[in-house]
Amino acid sequence: MYNKKVLDHFQKPKNMGKLKNPDVVAEVGNMQCGDIMRLYIKVKDDKIKDISFETMGCVAAISTSSMITELAKGKTLAQASKITFQDVVGELGELPPVKMHCADLAVKALRKAIKKYQGNKD
Amino acid sequence: MAQKQIYLDHAATTPVAPAVFRKMQPYFNQKYGNPSSIHGLGQTAAQAIEKARQQIAVFLNCLSEEIHFTAGATESDNWIIWGLVEKLRFQESINPHIITSAIEHKAILEPCQVLLKKGLIRLTILPVNSNGLVSLEDLKKAIKKDTRLVSIMYANSEIGTIQPISQIGQLIKKLNPKRKHPIIFHSDAVQAANYLDCSVDKLGLDSLSLSGHKVYGPKGVGLLYVKKGVKLSPLIRGGGQEKGVRSGTENVPGIIGLAEAVSRINQNNKELKKLRDKLITGVLRDINQVELNGSFKDRLPNNANFSFKGAEGESIVLSLSAKGVFTSTGSACASHSLSPSHVMLALGLSHEQAHASVRFTLGQQTTSQDIDYLLKILPGIIARLRKISGR
Structure with missing residues (x-):
């Protein structure tokens, strides 16, 4: 069902847990499948200095959460906003078709967090 | 080994x-x-x-x-x-x-x-x-x-x-x-x-x-x-x-x-029921915020089904699978769709509870040691997933 890389991220997720003193916390959810994803980010010099996640969901939801934190870490806010669900899936290798929306949820969470940060700043 | x-x-x-x-x-x-x-x-x-x-x-x-x-x-x-x-x-x-x-x-x-x-x-x-x-x-x-x-x-x-x-x-x-x-x-x-x-x-x-x-x-x-x-x-x-x-x-x-x-069906259910009850008692004793789904009394002697708050069914099943224990979320057929099991929803469970359900069904070869092993690894798996979910 899942490839090794997806399972690795599930078994040993990167950047998992709460972040101390985050600049922003953003949460997104998918009513149908019940997944809830929460991202914490810290920004410095317009760059994502630190990021972490908490996700209640299936293997794909946890793996894509882990992957999006890896992809976003160190990027400028503009660069991070451009990360697509294809990027997340591509990095993981593959996802079962019914699980593609998990990658989408991860992207939505990141974009929501960035928007929220930019909104807070203004 | x-x-x-x-x-x-x-x-x-x-x-x-x-x-x-x-x-x-x-x-x-x-x-x-x-x-x-x-x-x-x-x-x-x-x-x-x-x-x-x-x-x-x-x-x-x-x-x-x-x-x-x-x-x-x-x-x-x-x-x-x-x-x-x-x-x-x-x-x-x-x-x-x-x-x-x-x-x-x-x-x-x-x-x-x-x-x-x-x-x-x-x-x-x-x-x-x-x-x-x-x-x-x-x-x-x-x-x-x-x-x-x-x-x-x-x-x-x-x-x-x-x-x-x-x-x-x-x-x-x-x-x-x-x-x-x-x-x-x-x-x-x-x-x-x-x-x-x-x-x-x-x-x-x-x-x-x-x-x-x-x-x-x-x-x-x-x-x-x-x-x-x-x-x-x-x-x-x-x-x-x-x-x-x-x-x-x-x-x-x-x-x-x-x-x-x-x-060859041998409906001597006593031993199986004992093992199942050991599993149910053990899970309810060792893990908090867990519910047994379905009647305890009017139940097949080999079935236990739980919802674990803050941990999702598929994640639990694949964590168990990685440790060699094969179980299922709802019914195996349901894995073709995302929607929670119609059975769980019919019981009145919330979507979140329905997604958090795992079914254990015992059989002829199940031993008391198998249940011991499951009870040993399950609390850690649930704790890990709850840490990931922050719930």
Whole structure:
């Protein structure tokens, strides 16, 4: 069902847990499948200095959460906003078709967090 | 050392018992004749099938001619519904009323929904209470003048709850003589067959579905018992096998295996129940914020189903799988869709609780050590997933 890389991220997720003193916390959810994803980010010099996640969901939801934190870490806010669900899936290798929306949820969470940060700043 | 494998998914399928496998073997390449052939090899197969029918008739306490072999219980369930509806349309030009329950297998619910959409039946889907049981009162109220079929599963595949089949059978038996047209009472007994009395007469059933691979027999074979006198249109047409009601060359090895498996069913549930209760007690003791789904009392002796707050079912199942323990979220078929199990929602669970459910179904080989191992690793798995979810 899942490839090794997806399972690795599930078994040993990167950047998992709460972040101390985050600049922003953003949460997104998918009513149908019940997944809830929460991202914490810290920004410095317009760059994502630190990021972490908490996700209640299936293997794909946890793996894509882990992957999006890896992809976003160190990027400028503009660069991070451009990360697509294809990027997340591509990095993981593959996802079962019914699980593609998990990658989408991860992207939505990141974009929501960035928007929220930019909104807070203004 | 290879990692140990503990199979706790017997409601999904069971291994073929060695004795069953041995009985089947000659029918693949020695006694391989087509039962419809009139020569010796064909007749050997034909006789073997009739013997199989008789073996199963003993188990169901029915006539052997009332047993029809199918490709599995999904076909059997489809057949009773489509076959009866088509027959009634043909003979009486009516669109009958059908009653079923919210927690039936999809093999019952899907055909009913399709017939409803086509406007060929009227349908009442009975709710279940929070224990997963159908109420006799609800059923009584739902019966209409033109009700022709009541289909209630014997035991549920996901939560193992046992429906009051003999009480429903009695009710229908009492009503039928006063009715212009009798109600046909069908039960999907796939999950029950290993553990519960399937004597159709005692239960008051007119029709019953069984599957080979849930009773330590092969996959791809099942049966539909239909009481003498109940007329169904065929679902599968062709060469007229099974006395014209189910065409297709008989799955001879499968049928032999099914009969052997059924005749070996040993409904001594005491040991299994002890192990299951050890599992339930242990999980409720060692893990907080966990609920047992479905009635504890009216439950198959091999089934435990829990919702773990803050941990999702698939994540739990794959974490267990990585440690060699094989379980399932809801039903294995449900893994094709994202929506939570219709059974869990029918119990009144929230989407979150429904997604957090895991089913453990024990079997013949399950040992006390297996349960010990599960109880050792499960708390850590739940704790890890709760840490990830932050809940």
